[in-house]
Amino acid sequence: MRIALYRLLAVLLPLALLEILCRDRFITPLTLPAPSQILLGLWAVIEKGTFNAAILKTLTNVGLAFVLSVVVGITTGAAIHRARLLRALLEPLFSTYYAIPIYAFYPLFIVVFGLGDAPQVLIGFMLAVVSMIVSTLAGLDSVPPVLGKTALVLQLGPVETVRSVTLPYAAPYLFTGVKLAVAYAFIGVIGAEFIMSGTGLGYEIRFAYDNLDNNVMYPLILLILLIAITVNMSLDRWEWRLRARRGHG
Amino acid sequence: MDPQSPIHVSLRGVTKVFVSGLGRTHALGPIDIDLRRGEFFAVVGPSGCGKSTLLDVIAALTPPSQGAVTFEGRPIGNTVPDGVGVVFQENACFPWLNVADNITFGLRRQPVDKTEIEQRLQYALQLMGLQDFAHAFPSQLSGGMRQRVCIARTLVMQPRLILLDEPFGALDQQTRLLMGDELLRIWRATGATVLLITHALDEAAMLADRVAVMSARPGRILEVIETGWPRERDSQIVSVPEFGAITARLWTLLRAQSMQALRPEAV
Numbered sequence: 001m002r003i004a005l006y007r008l009l010a011v012l013l014p015l016a017l018l019e020i021l022c023r024d025r026f027i028t029p030l031t032l033p034a035p036s037q038i039l040l041g042l043w044a045v046i047e048k049g050t051f052n053a054a055i056l057k058t059l060t061n062v063g064l065a066f067v068l069s070v071v072v073g074i075t076t077g078a079a080i081h082r083a084r085l086l087r088a089l090l091e092p093l094f095s096t097y098y099a100i101p102i103y104a105f106y107p108l109f110i111v112v113f114g115l116g117d118a119p120q121v122l123i124g125f126m127l128a129v130v131s132m133i134v135s136t137l138a139g140l141d142s143v144p145p146v147l148g149k150t151a152l153v154l155q156l157g158p159v160e161t162v163r164s165v166t167l168p169y170a171a172p173y174l175f176t177g178v179k180l181a182v183a184y185a186f187i188g189v190i191g192a193e194f195i196m197s198g199t200g201l202g203y204e205i206r207f208a209y210d211n212l213d214n215n216v217m218y219p220l221i222l223l224i225l226l227i228a229i230t231v232n233m234s235l236d237r238w239e240w241r242l243r244a245r246r247g248h249g
Numbered sequence: 250m251d252p253q254s255p256i257h258v259s260l261r262g263v264t265k266v267f268v269s270g271l272g273r274t275h276a277l278g279p280i281d282i283d284l285r286r287g288e289f290f291a292v293v294g295p296s297g298c299g300k301s302t303l304l305d306v307i308a309a310l311t312p313p314s315q316g317a318v319t320f321e322g323r324p325i326g327n328t329v330p331d332g333v334g335v336v337f338q339e340n341a342c343f344p345w346l347n348v349a350d351n352i353t354f355g356l357r358r359q360p361v362d363k364t365e366i367e368q369r370l371q372y373a374l375q376l377m378g379l380q381d382f383a384h385a386f387p388s389q390l391s392g393g394m395r396q397r398v399c400i401a402r403t404l405v406m407q408p409r410l411i412l413l414d415e416p417f418g419a420l421d422q423q424t425r426l427l428m429g430d431e432l433l434r435i436w437r438a439t440g441a442t443v444l445l446i447t448h449a450l451d452e453a454a455m456l457a458d459r460v461a462v463m464s465a466r467p468g469r470i471l472e473v474i475e476t477g478w479p480r481e482r483d484s485q486i487v488s489v490p491e492f493g494a495i496t497a498r499l500w501t502l503l504r505a506q507s508m509q510a511l512r513p514e515a516v
Contacts, residue, residue, distance in 0.1 A: 146337045146341045147341060149310055149337060152310055154354065154358070155329060155358075245345075245386055246386065
């Protein structure tokens with residue numbers, strides 16, 4: 001209980017300090033409006049519904065990128081886990097993958113997929129999928145051989161074994177991948193909207209920035225922050241319940 | 250072969266050679282044994298003699314390099330035959346399922362109707378003393394309780410041959426004796442043939458109708474000893490003089506082999 005209070009204070013005290021600095025004009029409103037102003041701005045933005053379409057678009061694209069990366073990541077991970085040679089071939093690629101600035105290829109994606117939602121979803125997907133593959137591999141590596149033998153004794157086929165024994169055992173590892181995939185999907189999609197897009201939250205933030213419209217820009221930044229935190233906290237809670245039930249996982 | 254033949258499992262000239270980058274390791278055999286239908290058969294041997302490999306071969310978890318295994322008159326292939334259950338030494342519980350779901354895991358994937366599953370579950374829970382833990386998760390149970398869950402999971406499949414690979418190896422001595430009693434009860438209640446792999450001489454001497462003693466690697470059967478115990482027996486048998494005599498006989502046979510197994514590897 002006490003720790004929860006301290007945590008709350010750790011967030012609220014700096015905010016209060018910021019509020020004072022802003023109201024004192026030590027920080028000018030052109031740089032950063034007071035936190036209370038941003039919060040009120042967010043309320044206004046939500047009430048008016050001006051950006052509902054943009055919010056929906058971004059969340060849909062993030063959702064698409066996330067779901068795709070989880071499904072493709074787990075399937076690919078499970079397949080590669082069985083193919084030793086392929087794994088030996090691909091593993092160095094995975095470990096260097098995140099050194100590649102994927103945004104550099106954005107113009108190429110536009111040429112190939114056009115200006116619709118596809119390039120944004122694709123960037124989110126490409127960022128997220130490899131972490132999902134790597135987590136799946138780590139999870140499947142952690143499965144004790146005796147569970148594989150048990151599956152054989154219970155006459156499970158290879159697909160059924162993966163579905164009902166190895167993947168459930170690997171669930172805590174997969175969860176790490178899922179959490180990373182959510183983060184990467186957000187980064188990928190919103191980043192892509194920033195650079196080249198005509199819709200979405202990222203685009204709206206940049207548009208407001210170009211027009212020095214701090215009353216829109218900061219509330220939208222806050223909105224993204226709140227969405228990301230909410231999603232992450234719900235996943236954490238779910239993971240915690242999952243682990244608690246399994247003891248130490 | 251007659252399905253009611255007194256020979257339930259038969260091994261003829263079974264060997265196992267592992268081939269790896271480091272060369273060939275002759276792990277097992279040649280081995281010839283027959284398990285009689287409904288008997289309790291134990292295999293003891295020094296560590297590394299291929300006892301577990303022998304079990305894997307009989308369960309079709311690994312193919313023999315030479316020789317043949319038949320179960321109920323039919324040669325075994327690449328998949329675990331129907332009617333064979335295996336209990337391993339390691340904890341093989343599924344940590345994400347509660348005790349009841351662990352036990353019925355295999356059964357739910359068979360064409361068995363729900364009431365039948367429930368009946369067999371209740372029977373297994375009762376037989377293994379797990380009634381109060383049906384909804385507990387494996388992480389909440391002791392090692393002995395987890396092993397009971399694994400045995401129960403095997404029992405609900407109603408196997409005619411139960412293979413146990415050092416099932417009590419990770420348990421303390423008192424728990425082992427009590428689990429031995431339970432194993433005897435299960436054996437009598439199910440009428441199944443039981444093959445127990447163990448390194449514990451007293452366990453083999455107390456539980457089995459016949460005990461096969463294996464040599465150091467490559468494991469061969471040195472001798473098969475009949476214990477002559479009545480079918481109705483329990484762990485109190487450790488106090489009769491014959492128990493001491495049988496255990497001593499097993500140790501005499503094994504002593505030289507165990508010393509050989511301790512010696513540094515000559516590759």
